[in-house]
Amino acid sequence: MKTPQTGISGIVAQQRTEATELDEVFTGSAAIHALLREGSAANTLASYRSAIQYWAAWHQLRLGTPLALPIPVKTVLQFIADHVEHASDAGLAHDLPASIDAALVAIRAKRWPGPFKLTTVRHRLAVLSEAHEAKNLPNPCRSRAVQLVMERTRSAYAKRGEGPARKDALTKEPLEQLLATCDDSLIGLRDRALLLFAWASGGRRRSEVVRATLENTHRVPEGFLFTMGASKTNQQGIARADQNKPVVGRAALALEAWLAASQIESGPIFRRVRRGGVIGTALSSEAVRRIVQARATKAGIEGDYAAHSLRSGFVTEAGRQGLPLGDIMGMTGHASVASVIGYHRAGAALSSKAARLLD
Structure with missing residues (x-):
């Protein structure tokens, strides 16, 4: 596998192609795709596309292979470990190597280095889950292992006082x-x-x-x-x-x-x-x-x-x-x-x- 710093322009082009292909998972024709696009909120489409593009970029850089459905459960677990924080002897940590993190930022798949917010991870998993469901493929996000890890992760974040962020109410x-x-x-x-x-x-x-x-x-x-x-x-x-x-x-x-x-x-x-x-x-x-x-x-x-x-x-x-x-x-x-x-x-x-x- 090439180091993340090499061939970044090629990775950008490849992950865009893969994201475009995955963007079609809900459709069997251009007409159906157009109807789904028209009937969906612009914000929903944008967030879906962003999530798919990130999955493609992360998969290529982290695992050295293009993203293809269905994804194994162990890959989803690795994604979670890479993007949420867990306790370690040195404090809170996440498993995404710094070099790959930097490469994801360099190709603008991420805005800045570091772990995601828990809500972002949950959204990424929800999009991946929907992609599998739309294709009638075995859904790794519904596996007991993934659900258990996410349940424990939410509990861990709650114990740290890191609940879901809410905008202040304009009373x-x-x-x-x-x-x-x-x-x-x-x-x-x-x-x-x-x-x-x-x-x-x-x-x-x-x-x-x-x-x-x-x-x-x-x-x-x-x-x-x-x-x-x-x-x-x-x-x-x-x-x-x-x-x-x-x-x-x-x-x-x-x-x-x-x-x-x-x-x-x-x-x-x-x-x-x-x-x-x-x-x-x-x-x-x-x-x-x-x-x-x-x-x-x-x-x-x-x-x-x-x-x-x-x-x-x-x-x-x-x-x-x-x-x-x-x-x-x-x-x-x-x-x-x-x-x-x-x-x-x-x-x-x-x-x-x-x-x-x-x-």
Whole structure:
């Protein structure tokens, strides 16, 4: 096997070819592939492609052979050992040789050297698992050995206090601080309308925000009614009783102000503002994340905020104010109680009567 530092350009070309081939594992024809691509979220496709490309690069550099399905269980176990940290006499360590780690960074398969976050490893395994399932191949990720190692790894990380990272929730107080940074310029009006629309209509996901149009956001006497189509929990866009999300009060006023100033009469609501006040194309999901982060920075508030902070902030604030969980889920569109209950309980914790039995 060649050393990782030699033939890097060839490895780059090879791993890209392998990743492209593996990217087709769900399809038998170009038409089917196109349908799967169109029906999937852009972020999902990008993360899947990134994972496959990394598997191909790691396999070639670490084992000296191209990635091919099915993968043996021992290879998956080696991948885990290479990318998660375990206790050693010298402290926390991982098994990926430094030279190979550097080579992966050199070909831009990794951003920086060192172990992955546990969530990243779990995602890489999930993508590999799905690839095997789609091909009806023996799935090493479902083996007892892999599942046991991952169970023990999660426990080890938890004992170290390294739980899953979550973005901070934008509850009412920090949200007000973000809104205070929005002036009456076109960008300020847009950002104020976007923040209030996303938060007050039930904590909309950024993919849902960028799909809001004047065709699916109708004016009503109380303000606006945003009719959601396809979403993360409703991939087929099936008509549901809770698909209409109200945009009322301050959120409606902010949206009306933005529409009047931008003179948008059809199509996407939230758009780029170019130099000279020229209204451009629709914002991307990534732009929504950047807007939230930029406003948080401008407000000078401490914490790690992103687009999901609007969603978690809505649920947390609703729990703090004692709203029933069913009403909250009707607004957010969560399909599972398990995914929303944590934020709800966090918000309701300080107002719990059970905490004041001695008062």
